[in-house]
Amino acid sequence: MRGAKFDSSDRDPPPRCHPGTRTTISSKIYDWLKNPRPEKKLLWLRGLAGVGKSAIIQTVAEKLSDQERLGASLFFSRTNGRRDPRQVFTTLAYQIAVQDPSYKRYIAEVKLRDPQSLETAMGEQFRLLIGEPFGRNVVTTNVWVVTLDGLDECGGDQTTGRHSDDIQREIVRLISQFVLQYPSAPLIWIIASRPETHLKTTFSEDAVKPSFWEEDVPIDSPEACRDVEKFLHDKFMEIEHCYPDHIHETPWPAQNQFLRITRAACGLFIFAEVIIRFLGDSSIGNPVAQLRCVISIISKVPASQLRRNPLAVLDALYGEILSRIPRELLKVAKDLIGTLLFLDHKSANIEDFDLCRICNSLDIARDDAVTALHRLHSILFFPKTKDIGKTRPHFYHTSFRDFLEDPSRSNEYLIDVEECGSALFWGSQALANATLCCGLNKHPYMASID
Known part of the structure; x- marks a missing residue:
């Protein structure tokens, strides 16, 4: 899963705790990691969107990496396409294997016996990559910490049609069952997520409750x-x-x-x-x-509204930022933003659809695209490069996507992501056909440079 590791360049700059903040929660986590109870080798760090869960996990991961205790880290992101459930345990296994020679040999043997061994269902992947080697102590004596941030953003399985909620529940149950079945296994787990109803229900199951302890990240403490x-x-x-x-x-x-x-x-x-x-x-x-x-x-x-909805001012700020887009370019901006959201949701590679190709597919000129996005630097991250067309901006935080897709919050700035995806698909097809049949070599985005 590209860009999911704590130190990946795709996440630069990563969110991390500001110096001197989140000290109480961090101290609890570090104390637990020094001496985890055998039956409680799983922590569920939960909190609403925007409270700083990812920053806490990032800071913990960096410290554990410095101590050579971090086995693997995975930061899910719905807005940046890091959410394929088929890549979860293979990604974790790869990171551990890079650091642990004995585990690396085990993985090599598994692949040698059956090169397609990992093209299996998630439960079987977990058994092969985690249960067998670590549960039966056939590999490392090192104690590795594994962190999963943003589990609620893990997607569904498009090949089988399984819903994301079911996938997330299965991940929790697999890890919980492993912790309880193999209390001496050299793995410690941290899962961070929003307290979604389906996750709260799963963590409250009798078969799961004994395996973990939880820590809330409150908003207004x-x-x-x-x-x-x-x-x-x-x-x-x-x-x-x-x-x-x-x-x-x-x-x-x-x-x-x-x-x-x-x-x-x-x-x-x-x-x-x-x-x-x-x-x-x-x-x-x-x-x-x-x-x-x-x-x-x-x-x-109003203060009364803020008490009912802590995100009210954030929504108002998002609305103010979007209101600064020139009115004549609002549709262009919404088309571009919606397309970025669609591509991220579909995990499309940045090389496949950079801003230049997006604009050509949607018949948007370069000057219009740059002007439409010019006032959005506080909510969109633009990679530093001389040619913005060769990059694809991404969103700083999933709360902006939530805002755009909720009509009760975004009002006139509401975006239909699937509609934008359809427009991109048909535009891309038409562009390809025109290029093939007519020798078209001057697209809207590139033409405006001349």
Whole structure:
């Protein structure tokens, strides 16, 4: 599963805990890892979207890697196409085999006996790659930690038609059964996810409950609010340092502005991160004006609404960012964003559909594409390159996708991802036919460069 490892370049820069934050949860995890109870070699780290679960897992994975204790890490991502269930245990096995010579020899023997041995159902993959070697202690004496982040974003199996919920339940049950059946096995597991109903039900099953302990990552706990406040304080100082000609007030933001932002954040890290990218957006280059906009957005969300829905201000901020797209290019922007979401959902390789090919398939000129996406740097990550057409932007966080696909949240910015996918498919087919039959060599995106 390309880009799923904790140090993959596809995830650069990865989310990680800001220095001095999430110390209580991190300490609990590290203490447990030093001496895990034999029957509790599985941790379920759960929390709502945007509370910082991935940052915690990333930070833990980095520390374990430094200690040469990290066996494998897998970061699922629905928005970036890392969600194929057929690749889960093969990805983990590959990472462990790279580090562990005895396990590597075992895998080589399995493949030598039957080159198609891993083209099997997920349960059989688990038995071959995990159950047999580690359960029966036929390989390593090292104790490896395995982390799975964002399990709720693991997809379904398109070849068998199995729903994603069923796949996720099976992964939990396979690991839980392994932990209970082989308490002395040299593997320790961490699963992080949203507390989705089907996962809560699975973890509460009598056959699963004895295998794990759980830790919640709350939104509005005193510690979470302090952590977000520290993050914002440090990041505001960085922005102030980068824009000395714009910012003259001391302190910046003013104390009352800072308090309004931290209260609106309610301990939600994703809101704080979007705020910082919004203020420091180099394509705008005016953090003072951006701050005024943020304060205005916050003032329009009633406190009662914020108490009912912690994502209310984040939604308002997403709406403000999208509203800055020129009206005449809003459809272009929605077509591009929807296509990016579709391609990520289908796990299409970046080499297959870069921005140039997407625009040619949708009959969008380069100048329109660049202008439509110009104001979205705080929610879309653009790889650093001289030619944006040879890359494919991706989304910083799945909460933006959730916003776009929920009509009650996005309103006029609602996107039909499947409709965008159909338009891309037919446009791509028409483009290929025109090129083949007519010798077409000047596409909309490339033509606008001349």
